[in-house]
Amino acid sequence: DAGVTQSPTHLIKTRGQQVTLRCSPKSGHDTVSWYQQALGQGPQFIFQYYEEEERQRGNFPDRFSGHQFPNYSSELNVNALLLGDSALYLCASSENRDNTEAFFGQGTRLTVV
Amino acid sequence: AQSVSQHNHHVILSEAASLELGCNYSYGGTVNLFWYVQYPGQHLQLLLKYFSGDPLVKGIKGFEAEFIKSKFSFNLRKPSVQWSDTAEYFCAVNAPGNNRLAFGKGNQVVVIP
Numbered sequence: 001d002a003g004v005t006q007s008p009t010h011l012i013k014t015r016g017q018q019v020t021l022r023c024s025p026k027s028g029h030d031t032v033s034w035y036q037q038a039l040g041q042g043p044q045f046i047f048q049y050y051e052e053e054e055r056q057r058g059n060f061p062d063r064f065s066g067h068q069f070p071n072y073s074s075e076l077n078v079n080a081l082l083l084g085d086s087a088l089y090l091c092a093s094s095e096n097r098d099n100t101e102a103f104f105g106q107g108t109r110l111t112v113v
Numbered sequence: 114a115q116s117v118s119q120h121n122h123h124v125i126l127s128e129a130a131s132l133e134l135g136c137n138y139s140y141g142g143t144v145n146l147f148w149y150v151q152y153p154g155q156h157l158q159l160l161l162k163y164f165s166g167d168p169l170v171k172g173i174k175g176f177e178a179e180f181i182k183s184k185f186s187f188n189l190r191k192p193s194v195q196w197s198d199t200a201e202y203f204c205a206v207n208a209p210g211n212n213r214l215a216f217g218k219g220n221q222v223v224v225i226p
Contacts, residue, residue, distance in 0.1 A: 101159050
């Protein structure tokens with residue numbers, strides 16, 4: 001049973017460019033959340049998708065957007081990249097019910113130069 | 114919104130020493146509590162979780178945590194660490210019905226053989 005898979009694992013982009021990161025949730029999971037983990041910090045919640053809609057959003061600008069597909073996989077898009085967007089981006093999947101745990105992927109390391 | 118505090122961000126100890134990592138959260142309502150571990154080069158993995166019931170929770174690899182509601186704390190303990198416990202440890206919290214996680218900044222633990 002595959003866990004959460006993310007692609008690509010590493011990415012280097014230039015300031016001002018746009019990037020798309022991808023996530024496939026664990027089998028049986030229908031909810032996908034995205035987190036940003038800056039160096040030396042804990043993961044920060046970006047947003048969560050369920051039934052192909054953004055259900056919750058953290059304190060991130062509109063440059064960060066996402067999508068969920070009918071097969072529950074998800075994309076994170078970041079426009080107009082800033083140097084400060086350099087971070088590890090984590091995808092987590094879970095079931096849509098109370099008292100459940102999130103399973104994390106290995107993340108995509110984004111470097112903006 | 115919930116917030117989580119972890120202190121002593123860098124911990125260095127010898128094998129067989131005891132480990133205790135502190136976690137305090139700020140949220141007035143009922144919470145779910147988690148400890149995640151990130152071994153070098155690996156994804157975030159769940160060590161243990163608390164939803165309700167016995168406040169002393171046992172997790173994988175000999176770890177345990179105690180929920181003290183009056184102190185808003187969920188400290189992690191292991192009586193005797195091994196070199197393989199070298200990792201970063203994150204405390205996280207969410208509210209029931211809302212599986213958006215708030216993480217602390219993490220504890221980098223290094224165990225010297």
